[in-house]
Amino acid sequence: MSIPTGLALAELVERHQAEALRDLPFERLRVADGWAVCSGAGSHVNKAAGLGFAGPVGAADLDALVAFFETRGVEPKVELSSFAEPALLRALADRGLVLEGLETVLVRAVEPVPAPPTPRDVTLVHVSPTDEAALREAVTTSAQGFVPEGGEVAAELLDFALAVARLPVADTFVARADGRAVGAGSAVTSGGVTGLFGTSVAPGYRRRGIQQALIAARLACARARGSRLAYIVSLPGIATERNAARLGFALAYARVVLVKRGPGLAPSP
DSSP, X not given: OOOOOHHHHHHHHHHHHHHHHHTSSSEEEEETTEEEEEOSTTOTTOEEESOSXXXXXXXXXXXXXXXXXXXXXXXXXXXEETTOOHHHHHHHHHTTOEEEEEEEEEEEESOSOOOOOOOTTOEEEEEOTTOHHHHHHHHHHHHGGGSOTTOOOXXXXXXXHHHHHTSTTEEEEEEEETTEEEEXXXXXXXTTEEEEEEEEEOTTSTTSSHHHHHHHHHHHHHHHTTOOEEEEXXXXXXXXXXXXXXXXXXXXEEEEEEEOOOTTOBOOO
16 A cells, blocks of 8 residues: 655654654653653653644743753653754754764554564463563563663563553563563554564564564554554664564654753753
């Protein structure tokens, strides 16, 4: 099936992410047509998203966005699509927000669902959102892929991942092998759009097709929920991009991440 392109596609994806953030049990602020969310120092959820698609964002809204984070002791952080108006970028720069990094947004139609074989001796388990022990195992496995090998997973990251996995519109899978969890990933579906996130595989189990199997399993759930579009946000040039491309995802646009540094402000992860 055909899916939107350009600005229309970016609006679908960015609004989907912003609304998913809004639905988490953390402090939130409506900012023009987007949302800012904060759950305290060190949390991955601390960001504003979905801005600038319904027209210019006013100065009062941007001032409120910056104050929302600063009064909570964290760095203001904004994610914008590459279709953002130059005037919005300048207004954020005037408030001290500078480029921290770039992300790529990869998309594909949900149908047809790819069916790569599950790797031998690996079992994929669809975790119930009410099974706290299984959810914690899954999100801990997922989070370990986003810290240095052998490093400790921050409690803030686990809290964020658990809050997302508990949403009624979420689907979480864990890959098990040799009697333990070796990979995991989640997805959130609403409004006909599915975001896949948090996919990681333990060292020693990579290059066996586990990440592709996790992607395909969540796409099947997306289809069952009536979704028509799926997206993955990745850092440029990493394995996630390559695995997504093998399953039909293609680069749609880039996203800029802007952050305001300041004394006494906890940095964004």
